[in-house]
Amino acid sequence: MDSLTQLIDGFGTALTPTNLLLAAIGVLLGTFIGVLPGIGPAMAVALLLPVTYGLEPIAAMIMFAGIYYGGMFGGSTTSILLNTPGESSSVVTAIEGNQMAKRGRGSQALAAAAIGHFVGAMIGTTALVLLAPVVAGLAVDLGAPDYFAVMILAFVAVTSVLGRSRVRGFASLLIGLTIGLVGLDEMTGQSRLTFGSLQLADGIDVVIVAVGLFAVGESLWVASRLRHQPGEPIPVGRPWLGSEDLRRTWKPWLRGPLIGFPFGAIPAGGAEIPTFLSYATEKRLSRHRDEFGSGAIEGVAGPESTASASASGTLVTMLTLGLPTTATAAVMLAAFQQYGIQPGPLLFERESALVWGLIASLFVGTVLLLVLNLPMAPVWSKLLRIPRPYLYAGILFFASVGAYAVSGQVVDLLVLFVIGLLGFAMRRYGLPVLPAVLGVILGPAAEQQMRRALQLSDGSLSGLVNTAFSVTVYLVVAVVLLWPLLRRFLPRRRAAEPAGA
Amino acid sequence: MRAKPVIAPILSTVAALAAVLVVPPLIGSGADDGPGSQVRGLRVMVPNSPGGGYDVTARTAAKAMEEGELARNVEVFNLPGAGGTVGLGRLVSERGNDKLVMSMGLGVVGSVHTNSSPSSLQDTTPIAKLIEEPDIVVVARDSPYRTVADLVEAWRGNPGAVPVGGGSSPGGPDHLAAMLFAKGAGLTPKSVNYVPFDGGGELLASVLGGKVAFGVSGVGESRDQIEAGELRVLAVTSAERVDGIDGPTLTESGVDVEFTNWRGIVAPPGISDEDQDRLVELFTALQGTEQWRDALERNGWTRAFQTGDEFGQFLADQNDQVAAVLTELGL
Numbered sequence: 001m002d003s004l005t006q007l008i009d010g011f012g013t014a015l016t017p018t019n020l021l022l023a024a025i026g027v028l029l030g031t032f033i034g035v036l037p038g039i040g041p042a043m044a045v046a047l048l049l050p051v052t053y054g055l056e057p058i059a060a061m062i063m064f065a066g067i068y069y070g071g072m073f074g075g076s077t078t079s080i081l082l083n084t085p086g087e088s089s090s091v092v093t094a095i096e097g098n099q100m101a102k103r104g105r106g107s108q109a110l111a112a113a114a115i116g117h118f119v120g121a122m123i124g125t126t127a128l129v130l131l132a133p134v135v136a137g138l139a140v141d142l143g144a145p146d147y148f149a150v151m152i153l154a155f156v157a158v159t160s161v162l163g164r165s166r167v168r169g170f171a172s173l174l175i176g177l178t179i180g181l182v183g184l185d186e187m188t189g190q191s192r193l194t195f196g197s198l199q200l201a202d203g204i205d206v207v208i209v210a211v212g213l214f215a216v217g218e219s220l221w222v223a224s225r226l227r228h229q230p231g232e233p234i235p236v237g238r239p240w241l242g243s244e245d246l247r248r249t250w251k252p253w254l255r256g257p258l259i260g261f262p263f264g265a266i267p268a269g270g271a272e273i274p275t276f277l278s279y280a281t282e283k284r285l286s287r288h289r290d291e292f293g294s295g296a297i298e299g300v301a302g303p304e305s306t307a308s309a310s311a312s313g314t315l316v317t318m319l320t321l322g323l324p325t326t327a328t329a330a331v332m333l334a335a336f337q338q339y340g341i342q343p344g345p346l347l348f349e350r351e352s353a354l355v356w357g358l359i360a361s362l363f364v365g366t367v368l369l370l371v372l373n374l375p376m377a378p379v380w381s382k383l384l385r386i387p388r389p390y391l392y393a394g395i396l397f398f399a400s401v402g403a404y405a406v407s408g409q410v411v412d413l414l415v416l417f418v419i420g421l422l423g424f425a426m427r428r429y430g431l432p433v434l435p436a437v438l439g440v441i442l443g444p445a446a447e448q449q450m451r452r453a454l455q456l457s458d459g460s461l462s463g464l465v466n467t468a469f470s471v472t473v474y475l476v477v478a479v480v481l482l483w484p485l486l487r488r489f490l491p492r493r494r495a496a497e498p499a500g501a
Numbered sequence: 502m503r504a505k506p507v508i509a510p511i512l513s514t515v516a517a518l519a520a521v522l523v524v525p526p527l528i529g530s531g532a533d534d535g536p537g538s539q540v541r542g543l544r545v546m547v548p549n550s551p552g553g554g555y556d557v558t559a560r561t562a563a564k565a566m567e568e569g570e571l572a573r574n575v576e577v578f579n580l581p582g583a584g585g586t587v588g589l590g591r592l593v594s595e596r597g598n599d600k601l602v603m604s605m606g607l608g609v610v611g612s613v614h615t616n617s618s619p620s621s622l623q624d625t626t627p628i629a630k631l632i633e634e635p636d637i638v639v640v641a642r643d644s645p646y647r648t649v650a651d652l653v654e655a656w657r658g659n660p661g662a663v664p665v666g667g668g669s670s671p672g673g674p675d676h677l678a679a680m681l682f683a684k685g686a687g688l689t690p691k692s693v694n695y696v697p698f699d700g701g702g703e704l705l706a707s708v709l710g711g712k713v714a715f716g717v718s719g720v721g722e723s724r725d726q727i728e729a730g731e732l733r734v735l736a737v738t739s740a741e742r743v744d745g746i747d748g749p750t751l752t753e754s755g756v757d758v759e760f761t762n763w764r765g766i767v768a769p770p771g772i773s774d775e776d777q778d779r780l781v782e783l784f785t786a787l788q789g790t791e792q793w794r795d796a797l798e799r800n801g802w803t804r805a806f807q808t809g810d811e812f813g814q815f816l817a818d819q820n821d822q823v824a825a826v827l828t829e830l831g832l
C-alpha cells in the first residue's frame with residue numbers, strides 16, 4: 001500500500017523530538033484555551049497563528065493539529081464540570097456529563113470523554129487515511145434535499161429528549177426555534193427579530209444560548225434554592241472508570257465514529273447534529289435508558305467520540321477538496337495559505353510529505369491528549385468540592401467571560417443574561433432546556449436547507465425528494481415514526497408488557 | 502466547607518490564563534510609540550470571522566509588515582457581524598484613534614445597504630485600496646455548458662431552472678457579480694435564481710456536485726480545482742484575462758460586463774492629516790516588500806494600489822453603483 005509507506009514516513013517526521021514537543025505544547029495550549037467557553041478551536045487556532053510564524057510549515061501544522069484536538073477536548077471539560085459548554089460540539093456532552101459530575105462521577109465522565117475522544121480520533125484518522133478520496137467524492141454528491149432529510153431525521157430524534165411532558169417539551173422546542181429565527185434571513189437578507197440591532201444580525205451563537213440556558217439558568221436556580229436547602233458540597237467519588245462503566249461505554253465509543261466521520265466530511269456537516277444524533281441513538285440502544293437525564297455514561301462516551309471523529313471527517317474535505325466545512329477548518333486553510341500551500345485536489349501529490357506528516361501528527365496528538373488528560377481527570381473534578389455559592393459564582397464569571405470573548409461585545413452579555421433568566425424561568429415551570437438548545441441548532445439549518453432545495457428546483461416540491469439518499473432517509477423516518485403502530489400488528493412474542501412501565 | 506488547597510491554584514491559573522488569552526485581543530496595546538520610523542502597536546480590525554477574505558488579507562499584510570520591518574506588534578483581531586457593518590460601526594465610533602485600521606472590501610459596501618447600517622464607509626478615513634480579485638463563472642467538468650453563449654441561451658430561456666450559486670449573501674460580491682452578469686446578458690436581475698452559500702467552500706461543493714447550474718466565485722477559492730480539471734471556467738469577470746486561468750473575459754464572450762472584487766484599508770474618522778499620511782505611507786511601503794509581492798502571487802490577487810482621496814472617490818463611486826443594483830432588486 002502506497003499510502004501506508006507514506007504514512008510511515010509521516011510518522012518519521014512527526015516523531016522527531018522537536019515536533020513531538022510542539023505537538024505536546026499544542027495539545028496543552030489547545031486544552032487550556034478550549035476550557036474557556038466562547039473560545040472554540042477556531043478562535044484558538046486563529047489566536048495562536050502568530051506563534052507559529054517562526055516555524056517550518058510542517059512544524060506549524062503539527063502544532064495546529066495539537067491545538068485543534070486539544071481545543072475540542074478542553075470544551076468538554078467545562079461542559080461536564082461546570083455545565084458550560086466551551087463550543088458547540090460539546091453542548092450535548094453537558095447533558096449527561098454534568099449530571100454525572102453532580103453525582104460524584106465527574107472523574108468517570110471526564111475519563112469517558114477523554115477515551116471517547118481518543119477512540120473517535122483514532123478511528124476517524126484511520127478512516128481519513130484509508131477512505132479520504134472515496135468519502136470526498138461522495139460528500140460532494142449530497143445536496144440540499146439530502147441535508148434537509150437528515151434534519152428531519154434529527155427532528156424526529158428530538159422527541160426522545162422532550163422529557164415526561166410532551167407539551168412542555170414542545171413548548172421548549174418552540175422557544176429554541178424562535179431564538180433560532182433571530183438574525184438576517186440568509187436567502188433574502190431580511191432581518192428577523194433583530195429589533196434594529198446590527199449585533200443581532202448574525203443571529204445568536206448557539207454557545208451563548210447553551211451557556212445561558214445551562215449555566216446561567218442553573219446558577220440562578222441554585223441561588224434561589226440555597227436558602228431552602230443548604231447545599232452539601234458535591235461528592236467526589238472514585239477517580240477511575242470501573243469495569244461496569246467500561247462495559248457500558250465501549251460500544252458507544254465505537255459507534256461514535258460511524259455517525260461522526262461521515263457528518264464531518266459533508267459540506268454542511270459540523271459536529272452539532274451528529275453529536276446529538278449519537279446521544280439519541282445511545283439513549284435508544286442503552287439498557288439503562290432510565291438513567292438518561294440523570295447521568296448516563298453512554299450519553300458522554302457516544303457524543304464525545306462522535307465529535308472527535310467528525311473533526312477528522314472535516315479534514316477529509318479540507319485536504320482533498322480544499323473545502324473548509326467548519327470555522328476551524330477555514331482557519332486551518334488560511335494557515336496553510338500563509339505558507340503558500342493550497343489544499344485541494346492536488347495537495348496529496350504536491351505536498352505529500354507535509355500531508356502525511358500532518359496525518360501522522362494527528363495520531364500522535366491524539367495519544368498525547370489522552371496521556372496528558374486522563375491523569376488530570378481526578379484533579380479537574382476536585383473543582384467541584386468548592387462550596388456551592390463560590391462554585392456558581394465562578395461559573396457565572398466563566399460564562400460571562402466566554403460570552404464576551406465570542407466577539408467582544410456588550411450586547412452578547414445582555415443576550416446571555418436574558419437567556420439565563422429564560423433558563424431560570426423554564427426550570428421554575430418545569431420546561432426541559434435541552435429541546436430549546438436543539439431548536440436553536442436544528443431550526444436555522446433545516447430552514448436553510450429546505451429553502452435552498454426548493455430554490456434549486458425552482459419552487460417545485462419534488463425538489464425535496466429527488467435524490468435516492470433523501471428518499472432513503474425519509475423511509476427511515478417513516479419506520480421510526482410508525483414503529484409503535486407496526487409493532488402492534490406484528491406477531492407478539494410475549495404477553496402484553498406491564499402497563500405504565 | 503473550605504476549598505482544598507489544590508483547587509485555588511488551579512482556579513487562579515485558569516483565571517490568569519483567561520485574562521492573558523482573552524483580554525489582550527480586546528483591549529488595545531496602548532500608545533507605545535518608540536523612537537524610529539517603525540509603526541508600533543497598530544491594530545487591524547477584521548470585520549469578518551477568521552479564515553475569510555478580509556482576515557487573510559489583514560493577516561498577510563500584518564505578517565509582511567513585520568517581516569519587512571515596517572511595523573512592530575501589528576495585531577489583527579476579528580469583530581465579525583452583519584456582513585462587516587458591526588465592525589464598521591465600531592470603527593466609526595473610535596473617532597480619532599490613529600492606531601486602528603479596518604480591513605474591508607466591496608462586501609462591506611453592500612452590507613451597509615442591505616443591513617441599513619447607521620454608519621457608512623463615507624464616515625471613515627480612506628487609507629488604501631490594496632488588491633483586486635476578479636470573480637469567475639465556473640461549471641462542473643461534466644456540465645452541458647461549454648461557453649458563456651451556451652449558458653446565456655439556457656439562462657434566458659428559463660431563468661428559474663438555471664440556478665446560480667454564489668459564496669456571499671445578497672448584497673455581497675458574488676451576488677453583485679451574478680446580477681451584473683445577468684443584466685449584461687439581458688435578463689432582469691429579479692428573475693435570477695440566486696442561491697447563496699455560506700462562503701466559498703460550500704459553494705464549490707455544490708458546483709462540483711452539479712447542484713447549481715453554475716457558480717460565481719472568487720478566483721482564489723477555486724484555483725486548485727480548476728487546475729485539477731474538476732471545474733471549467735467559462736469566463737472571468739474582470740476587464741483583462743487572468744494569468745493562469747484559461748478563460749475569456751465576459752466582454753470577449755459577448756456580455757458587456759466588467760466586475761472586480763476589491764479589498765482595502767480604512768481608518769476611523771477624525772484622525773489628523775499627519776496620521777492619515779503616516780498610515781498611507783505604511784501601506785505604500787508595504788507594496789515594496791518582497792513578502793507582500795509573494796503573497797499577491799500566491800493568492801492570485803491583482804495589485805490595485807490606490808490611496809487617500811483617490812481611494813475615497815473610488816469608495817463613493819462603488820457605493821453609488823451598489824446602491825443602484827440593489828435598488829433595482831428591491832433590497
